Amino acid sequence: MMRRVSTGAMALLLAAGVTGAGATAAQAAATARTDTARTDTALAGPAQAGDILAQLKAIPGMQVTEKTSTLPGYRWFWLNYRQPVDHRDPKGKWFEQRIMLQHKSADRPMVLYTSGYNTPETMFTSEPTSLIDGNQISVEYRYFTPSRPEPADWTKDTIWQAATDEHRLIGALKKIYKARWISTGASKGGMTAVYHKRFYPHDVDGSVVYVAPNDVDNKDDRAYDRFFRTVGTDPQCRAHVKALAREFLKRRPAMLSRFKDAAAKNGWTFDILRTPDRAFENSVMDYEWAFWQYSLQSDCPALPAVDASDDTLYGSLDAISGLSFYTDQGLAPYIPYFYQAGTQLGWPSPQFTNLRPLLRYESSYQPRTYVPSDIPVRFDGGKAMRDIDGWVRDHGSRLLFVYGGNDPWGSEPFRLGKGSRDSAVLTAPGMNHSGRLIAKLSDEDRVDAIADLQRWANVTPGARALTTPPADDVLQLQRPPL
Numbered sequence: 001m002m003r004r005v006s007t008g009a010m011a012l013l014l015a016a017g018v019t020g021a022g023a024t025a026a027q028a029a030a031t032a033r034t035d036t037a038r039t040d041t042a043l044a045g046p047a048q049a050g051d052i053l054a055q056l057k058a059i060p061g062m063q064v065t066e067k068t069s070t071l072p073g074y075r076w077f078w079l080n081y082r083q084p085v086d087h088r089d090p091k092g093k094w095f096e097q098r099i100m101l102q103h104k105s106a107d108r109p110m111v112l113y114t115s116g117y118n119t120p121e122t123m124f125t126s127e128p129t130s131l132i133d134g135n136q137i138s139v140e141y142r143y144f145t146p147s148r149p150e151p152a153d154w155t156k157d158t159i160w161q162a163a164t165d166e167h168r169l170i171g172a173l174k175k176i177y178k179a180r181w182i183s184t185g186a187s188k189g190g191m192t193a194v195y196h197k198r199f200y201p202h203d204v205d206g207s208v209v210y211v212a213p214n215d216v217d218n219k220d221d222r223a224y225d226r227f228f229r230t231v232g233t234d235p236q237c238r239a240h241v242k243a244l245a246r247e248f249l250k251r252r253p254a255m256l257s258r259f260k261d262a263a264a265k266n267g268w269t270f271d272i273l274r275t276p277d278r279a280f281e282n283s284v285m286d287y288e289w290a291f292w293q294y295s296l297q298s299d300c301p302a303l304p305a306v307d308a309s310d311d312t313l314y315g316s317l318d319a320i321s322g323l324s325f326y327t328d329q330g331l332a333p334y335i336p337y338f339y340q341a342g343t344q345l346g347w348p349s350p351q352f353t354n355l356r357p358l359l360r361y362e363s364s365y366q367p368r369t370y371v372p373s374d375i376p377v378r379f380d381g382g383k384a385m386r387d388i389d390g391w392v393r394d395h396g397s398r399l400l401f402v403y404g405g406n407d408p409w410g411s412e413p414f415r416l417g418k419g420s421r422d423s424a425v426l427t428a429p430g431m432n433h434s435g436r437l438i439a440k441l442s443d444e445d446r447v448d449a450i451a452d453l454q455r456w457a458n459v460t461p462g463a464r465a466l467t468t469p470p471a472d473d474v475l476q477l478q479r480p481p482l
Contacts, residue, residue, distance in 0.1 A: 215382075
């Protein structure tokens with residue numbers, strides 16, 4: 001499955017978090033919590049004809065609220081843009097899609113950050129935004145609340161519909177932002193950036209895609225098993241993580257007792273996964289994946305011993321897998337992701353040989369399990385992903401794929417083909433599931449990656465304003481499942 005983490009949970013979900021590096025995101029989060037949602041006029045004064053606020057408000061279907069900025073040199077706007085539920089039927093129902101705009105100057109490049117999930121309600125700086133000193137919009141993916149049609153027609157939660165959301169939005173904003181456009185995203189957000197470019201290759205001038213899996217053959221997941229046999233450079237670390245996962249199952253009654261107590265205390269329920277036992281076991285199946293997704297090999301010494309107390313082991317399972325994620329309350333926000341994984345994206349199915357015969361619900365490790373039973377889920381057999389993969393290999397251009405060397409999601413990466421142009425696939429050695437990997441590349445790869453990005457954005461090499469904030473690692477901020 002794909003994985004997600006509350007304080008650390010994930011295999012069936014791709015990453016979605018925000019705990020950033022540097023003060024920018026933390027400062028933004030604090031401001032967002034205390035923001036009094038002052039009106040546009042109170043924040044900006046009377047809008048002048050040439051003011052960005054007035055220009056945004058003039059876009060048909062766009063609602064605009066200016067918030068207090070926490071990043072020097074930027075203004076911050078919360079936008080709601082009306083989109084058709086079905087772009088093939090614009091006379092049908094519509095919904096409002098949420099977008100966060102960080103405006104610096106209309107003559108600077110624009111970075112389109114495709115979140116793939118909910119958009120963070122904080123100001124943050126993606127790595128490409130920092131490197132080109134650009135404006136930035138963060139787009140919430142359709143069907144993630146509040147950007148969800150009501151009632152929800154789940155058959156319209158597709159990669160083409162989402163790409164067309166972005167296409168319409170870009171068309172509207174390009175009337176204001178006429179400089180170069182760069183798309184970026186990490187994990188499912190990176191996948192989203194690729195899918196958008198496949199369907200609308202001329203919307204942006206380049207794409208920086210972080211840690212995006214490419215599940216072309218959903219039936220062949222041997223790459224994940226190879227990854228877990230060989231990840232890192234420390235065989236003892238690999239073995240210890242596996243041993244801990246097995247120990248959780250050996251102590252199932254003690255772990256389950258603590259989980260049930262936490263559920264009673266917090267009001268957690270288990271309608272989606274049916275029972276606390278199934279929820280517990282899914283968290284254990286995620287433990288090894290979750291460790292390597294969001295931790296580094298250097299974190300291994302901090303893990304408890306296999307013979308540690310029940311409380312200590314439970315604490316590790318909760319810290320790494322995030323037990324609250326496996327409740328109705330934790331899963332509900334990610335139903336749109338699991339629906340797409342089960343219909344178009346595909347999902348990993350590693351072999352849990354080290355956990356057998358202690359598993360009771362191994363077959364539950366699939367997206368269908370995480371989607372309420374009243375929502376039909378039918379996989380397309382890989383048709384959508386084969387199309388995307390073929391386009392990247394035969395027609396993809398100006399694509400920069402960046403992976404972490406120790407990230408399980410990189411086991412099935414995008415690969416270039418004979419038709420790919422002005423593109424690269426790079427790996428940051430020893431790194432995990434991160435949205436800030438250009439800085440972690442080898443010196444040669446880093447120089448080349450930055451040069452390509454700045455060339456695509458038509459930015460003078462090395463020219464960054466003193467007010468340009470450092471990049472945040474958005475995945476570590478939000479920690480989504482995939």
